[in-house]
Amino acid sequence: MRERITFTIIPTYKCNMYNYCSYCYAKEMSDKYGEISVENFRNIINWLNEEYKKVEIVLIGGESTMHSKFDELLSIMNENIKSAKLYTNNMYGEDILNLILRSPVLKKFNIHYEEKYFFNEELKKRYMHNIDTLYNDGRMINLRFNINSSDFEYENVLNLAQKYKALILYSISAPGGGNNDYVPIEFVESFAPRLLSFVKDANEMGIKLKSARPLPFCSFSESELEYLIDKGGMKGCCSPYKAINPDMSVLGCSSLIDFGMIKVQNKNEFIKSLDDFEYLINEAKWEHMSIGNCEECNYFHKKICQGGCLTYKGPLFNNPLEGGVISSCSMNFYDRH
Template sequence: MDKIILNQYQSYYDISEKKGAVVDFLVGKINYISKTSANLEIYEEFSHLYEEKSNILQKKLQRIISNRINFTIIPTYLCNMNCEYCYEGDLKRIKKIMDIDYAEAIVKLLKEILKDERNKDIEFNILGGEPIMQRNMKFYDYLFKNIQNLSVSYKLNFITNGLEIKKYIKNLKKYGITTCQITLDGSVETHNKRRIPIDTTINSFERVCESIDCLLENNIYTYVRVNIDEQNINDLPELSEVVISKKWNNFKNFHIYLYPISFSGHNPNKIYLEECEILNKVLSIFKSMPQKNRLFGLDFHGISFIDALRGNETPPLKFVFCDACRNQYVFDALGYIYSCWWGAGRDEFKIGEKFGNEYVLDDNRINKWRNRNITTISNCIKCKFKYICGGGCSYKAILRKGDLFKGNCYSFDKIIESYLRYLNDYQ
């Protein structure tokens, strides 16, 4: 009988009858084990050496100060579609939109933030509602003209349903668009059933395909997101054929990925499959597809860590889960600033407010959010997955547990084991 000793930052995965794997989540390493007997004895031992290594890594991560400023702007909650799982829910009823006065206040705040140090990385994310509509163009014209007058470089990402991209591509290029995220949810029938335009004469699937063509032709990095759940998993083979037939996968600035749906603003009581269950169904379908058709990235927790190790790359390590606990400011048309765009419209996420022609930040609330990390969340402190998790989504921690300083945990072991088994059998 074989004996394997694991420390507090390692997990063993039984990936086949003849093969096992030990993944080290602190050092960042996979050791494959050839099994010499049917049974293994797994022992877990606390290692002070690994705890010392963890403390050193943690101090390094704490010293890293993000130079990136993330301004996420929601110019309107209005939308030209009615998607069945839209996370905004009742917010879509709000008719107010951002005007030039908002643009002036945003630029003024950016100047204040840049006053002491101008060599920061600036990133703008524009979303909605639907951000690419005629009613928002005047606001963008003024906003980005004035930002460009600051002579600072920035990245600009639009998150859009894609209905109006062709119509406004010249505007987007003038604003300096860097990347665009657009959603395609399966076959023509499935996509059009899930993502429904207000104008029922529009074929949503065809319009999105035209928009992807337009973005790629204009050399704009295009992320195509497939919001995956039980309804559209079986569409993956057909959707992969669409990508190949349109030759999108030949573009270096194209990436299509699967994102598991876990929440619906329209129906917050709806129960979705666990992430690991969705992944198992996805991988089962992958097994039936030709290798060249398995072109979807997998935005499931822990997958990017394993992919980095397999590619001999430095795995991404997290001290916090996302920009909500760093330098992120989310502006909406009601005049509030939030820490997180999922939390827009909720008081506990507010970190600032517009008064007159300027924004006033609430330093106490900002400090509270900036203090959420793997050292201040009690169930993260001794968790082996903390450096690839960062404490989990703060929005879901508040939604599910009512406490910002509770971790939102994921089934890392189940997800990673399923993925390693798939890689062993089909890669």
């Protein structure tokens, strides 16, 4: 029996806040994937419990709380696992909030922060009520902060993080599975001045930071890079979240929607897909270049920096699990197995 796994389930891609987040990669996926059945949700957790001693479930979306049977999904988790995390826009109503408060396993929350929410008094009131209630109930809160402009505003998110003793998980918008608004990788270096100010001010307020996605090290000078790694929790490599879509298609990472999906029907297929993707994702990091100078970069060759989020390498991939290839490494892998 294996030791532990943190596994991501996408119950639905539906969301009630699509119009506020131009960088969202999920908005075009809702009609395509629908929502996961209660039976399949239960199967996934049972398969994981049979294979691993310790299981943590991460729910993302879309907005998971919009699943039509979210109460039943919560009940299954409450009965079968000890720890779960919810990625949420925090814009659910009182009925969902009460369900969450009654859950003994839903202890951690990555709450999406979007500046536009606070331009609307009704949305702001709901957001603050929900986050206040969770915090006062002793739930652990992180703020998920997506950066989409080189002059991004951050004063309000820092104040919230300080108030709720929250870690800020930040990232620069990367490509998704659709036509989301993202920052081209060659423009990342233009974010350096504002990013450095953000990190400096956060540190002065005693706020912890961590980059949710890797950033290309070549976008920063040596001194900037040292500071951002030390004080801003910046990373050059990722540990992708293994995930499953509502239609039971497994993903190597929750952000790589078009990367090598395969639908599973039983436990053996499911567990094998997790092992296959672990190999493929790790190989893909170093098989392709995100930007022209990766090939000449010591950070890349030492496997310290993979050249930014893997989604930037997405156009180079076909689908190995449906008959295509990602790269020579994946061809060799499937030849051997």
